Amino acid sequence: MNASHHPSDDLLWSYAAGSLDEPSSILIATHQSLCPACRAIVAKAESLGGELFEDLASEDIEAGSLAAVLARLDDIEDSSSIAAETIDDEAENISVPRPLKDYLPASVPSLPWRWLGPGVRYTAINTEARGPKIGLLRIAPGTKVPMHGHSGNEMTMVLAGGFTDATGSYQRGDVEAADGGLVHQPVADAGEECLCLVVTEGELQPTGMIAKILQPFFRF
Numbered sequence: 115m116n117a118s119h120h121p122s123d124d125l126l127w128s129y130a131a132g133s134l135d136e137p138s139s140i141l142i143a144t145h146q147s148l149c150p151a152c153r154a155i156v157a158k159a160e161s162l163g164g165e166l167f168e169d170l171a172s173e174d175i176e177a178g179s180l181a182a183v184l185a186r187l188d189d190i191e192d193s194s195s196i197a198a199e200t201i202d203d204e205a206e207n208i209s210v211p212r213p214l215k216d217y218l219p220a221s222v223p224s225l226p227w228r229w230l231g232p233g234v235r236y237t238a239i240n241t242e243a244r245g246p247k248i249g250l251l252r253i254a255p256g257t258k259v260p261m262h263g264h265s266g267n268e269m270t271m272v273l274a275g276g277f278t279d280a281t282g283s284y285q286r287g288d289v290e291a292a293d294g295g296l297v298h299q300p301v302a303d304a305g306e307e308c309l310c311l312v313v314t315e316g317e318l319q320p321t322g323m324i325a326k327i328l329q330p331f332f333r334f
């Protein structure tokens with residue numbers, strides 16, 4: 115099943131250029147391991163980036179060369195689909211794709227899960243760099259996560275199960291990008307626990323009364 119909610123092109127190109135922070139890179143790497151469409155965009159960006167670098171090193175880029183660059187982009191389209199096929203697709207059959215698995219010290223059930231609230235557990239993933247926090251969230255089937263806003267950007271990627279909020283329904287591989295303005299109440303789909311990879315820049319900000327009572331639990 116292909117993902118239907120993808121990271122923005124900006125994020126994919128930043129990832130390809132190596133300019134994303136480590137937690138965001140882990141999420142994008144994990145997403146593209148499940149998403150052939152984004153894998154192709156990253157491959158294209160990497161090829162184009164490499165070619166531009168060579169051009170810069172060997173010649174001045176003239177005004178009007180944008181058309182040439184765009185024409186080249188079309189050429190790269192073909193080679194990127196070949197590159198995508200060489201990636202091991204077995205990752206698609208296991209619950210934790212390899213780019214993420216490398217960061218986990220144990221199997222998912224054996225990680226040090228912290229109770230955040232009824233039906234919600236969280237475990238932090240340690241990265242070396244400073245920056246946004248990254249961790250895994252387990253939400254019991256049918257659980258409503260209290261309504262909350264965000265003081266910074268948040269990216270959530272579904273690894274198992276699914277959830278729905280006002281912006282849509284998210285299944286394995288899907289990425290929801292929330293900016294500081296989004297206030298939402300995700301509800302885990304019935305029937306299966308929802309496992310998500312979450313990258314958060316700021317504190318979550320509870321908005322409802324119950325969420326305010328639960329506020330301590332949102333301090334990842």
Ligand SMILES: [Zn+2]
Nearest residue numbers: 117120149152
């Ligand atoms: Zn994608």
